[in-house]
């Protein structure tokens with residue numbers, strides 16, 4: 001393990017929303033944006049992150065930027081999401097042996113049979129969350145519940161696009177690992193909870209957004225109950241043919257509105273703690 005982690009790029013909570021979230025700007029286009037066109041002005045407070053980490057043999061900022069460009073090419077348009085992912089060092093969340101794969105668009109093992117999600121899926125799900133009616137006044141999500149902290153990577157990304165994040169993990173070993181991974185980042189608006197996320201987390205409710213990193217047969221009632229009016233859930237659920245797809249559920253005055261999106265492959269949502 002690389003214990004010499006540089007301090008996390010500075011107050012994760014200080015990321016200001018982009019002043020100009022213009023979908024026509026360079027990153028929103030499908031073509032490869034030229035470097036000079038990249039305008040991550042919102043990432044300014046994080047410029048410390050661009051210092052290459054020592055001891056991993058990796059120019060982390062450059063490979064991360066390459067990944068983010070790929071995500072933009074693949075159709076991720078939300079600049080705040082891209083900007084957040086540019087700022088979170090994914091290689092700090094995986095085992096040393098996997099560091100060189102950290103910026104490939106792939107899921108990777110994180111122990112106890114679980115995986116860190118594929119970057120494209122992380123970006124896609126958060127983008128879907130942010131397309132709901134659930135944005136707080138300054139363009140960020142309000143209180144967010146994440147089910148399945150795993151190694152803590154997605155929680156760190158979420159903390160940059162949300163006012164407050166509650167992330168719950170049912171496996172003690174991963175809960176501890178996430179705590180260790182996130183400690184040096186000092187993220188004041190992120191709360192890690194050890195517990196069964198199928199029950200949601202009542203203390204933080206109501207949530208403007210709920211995101212699940214594990215797929216069940218259906219969306220648990222507790223999540224629907226703990227979602228604020230106007231809030232949105234994005235989760236993988238098992239479909240009729242036993243595969244999984246992303247489901248988006250909006251809580252509206254008229255009731256819950258559900259829509260299905262593309263197929264995905266997540267680890268199973270399980271009940272109880274271990």
Ligand code: SAH
Nearest residue numbers: 148150151153154170197198213214269270
């Ligand atoms: N977002 C994570 C992905 C982890 S994989 C990351 O960035 O690394 C999904 C995680 O969901 C696993 O760690 C698994 O243990 C957890 N999980 C599954 N069912 C759960 C439940 N009921 N409550 C909380 N966590 C759960």
